[in-house]
Amino acid sequence: xxxxxxDDMTSMRHVMLNLLRSIGYLELExxxxxxxxxxxMQRSRYDLLITDxxxxxxxxxxxxxxxxxxxxxxxxxx
Numbered sequence: 328x329x330x331x332x333x334d335d336m337t338s339m340r341h342v343m344l345n346l347l348r349s350i351g352y353l354e355l356e357x358x359x360x361x362x363x364x365x366x367x368m369q370r371s372r373y374d375l376l377i378t379d380x381x382x383x384x385x386x387x388x389x390x391x392x393x394x395x396x397x398x399x400x401x402x403x404x405x
Contacts, residue, residue: 329354329371333364333378333390343377361385365393 330352334340340357347355356373358364362385364378376394380387 328352328374329356330375330377331356331358331364331367331373333358333361333376333382333387335360335379335382339379361387361390361393364390368394369397 330347332340332343332347332355334343334357337359340359344355344357356367356371358367360382361378364376365385368376378387378390385393
C-alpha cells in the first residue's frame with residue numbers, strides 16, 4: 328500500500344511515518360503542505376492520504392477539495 332503523509336510539522340510527519348513503518352507499511356512518501364502533496368498526486372497514485380488540516384500554501388481541506396475535483400481521482404468504493 329502506497330501512503331502519502333502530509334504535514335507542515337517535520338516532527339509530526341516523522342512520528343506518523345515511523346508508526347506506519349512499525350506496523351509494516353514501507354511504501355511511504357511525505358509532503359510539507361497541501362500544494363506539494365497535490366503536485367505529487369498528479370505524478371503518482373497513492374492508496375491512502377493522511378493529511379493535517381492546518382498548513383500553509385494549501386491546507387488539508389483545500390487539498391481534499393482539489394483532489395475531488397480532478398478527473399483521475401475516484402472515491403473509494405467502500
